[in-house]
Amino acid sequence: MTPRDTNTPGKPIKAYRDSHFINSPAARPLRIMSEYLAPQERFELHNIKDTVVFFGSARIRSRADAEAALEAARRGGDDTAPAEHQLKMSRYYEATRELAHRLTRWSMNLDGQEGRFVVASGGGPGLMEATNRGAKEAGGKSVGLGISLPFEQTGNDYITPDLNFEFHYFFMRKFWFAYLAKAFVVMPGGYGTLDEVMEILTLIQTRKVTKKVPIVLFGREFWDRVVDFNALVEFGTISRSDLDLFKVSDSLDETFAYITEGLLKYALDEPGGGM
Secondary structure (H helix, E strand, O other), X not given: OOOEOOOOOOOEOOXXXXXXXXXXXXXXXXXXXXXXXXXXXXXXHOOOXXXXXXXXXXXXXXXXXXXXXXXXXXXXXXXXXXXXXXXXXXXXXXXXHHHHHHHHHHHHOOOOOOOOOEEEEOOOOOHHHHXXXXXXXXXXXXXXXXXXXXXXXXXXXXXXXXXXXXXXXXXXXXXXXXXXXXXXXXXXXXXXXXXXXXXXXXXXXXXXXXXOOOEEEEOHHHHHHHOOHHHHHHOOOOOHHHHHHOEEEOOHHHHHHHHHXXXXXXXXXXXXXXX
């Protein structure tokens, strides 16, 4: 059946205006390309040359929210253990927020380097929100590379509006994480965070990403328990030198210094993406 233009009875509709076709399996290559071309156009419009990407859990709340939840649990006579745990984990929200703030202020003060090292998150709540919040509080732009999910909000109130994206395809979202990134900060997280950092490490290990990229896994208590990288060396599934691809730290000052020194050494004279 030939689709018809509802505005002009009897006239066939143009293919790119036919929602049935655009959402069909046959048009999948067009949808994929749109998730490449549309972000590219907006990054160019905003003069975004490269990014510092933060990964981390959508479930970790701010200190203020965690304190309010704990107080509510106490008033209601409920079990306070979950709220107490949330309050403990909120230190990662505040650390993310502060680090994003510091990196944004630092990048904005680079002489003659507009659009460099803009912080980017996965565009959701939790530590992603903390990333965009820190950048906004510093007076800078930030990117949100969201993904449509059935059980999680996309976007947060702190992303620069025109740099707020919602992807359908995980692999296109991951492309934009990797392509523009010149550094990564990986906070505690779940399956999504582990998937993202392992893919980045794999791309660097296999030299699909050839640029020098400083990577910090923040939160030693978390990372030492969740991923035993030394065991991978002992079992012979990675090389000892693969441990040099990242740094584990509990210190905001150490993380900030490691990231900024790496950016100045490896990335300052090479704006733009690359894989």
